[in-house]
Amino acid sequence: MAQLVLELRKLTARIQEKFAARLDLTLPTINCWENDRAQLSPPALDKIESLLCNLRDKGKARHQEYCGKEG
Structure with a gap:
């Protein structure tokens, strides 16, 4: 999941602080996810x-790959 979080942040062209704010999370949370030091909780996965x-087309392939279903 660390790779998914990093890719998603890059797809949205956001720095960690802004990405965290968009998801209503903290910077340390995003950093831990990207560095594979913490697992995503079910609400975070949602x-x-x-x-x-x-993200529509940009996120569709990632959604299928990581979630196992179409978005």
């Missing part, structure tokens, strides 16, 4: 999935 769906 936020990530929602963001992927909102």
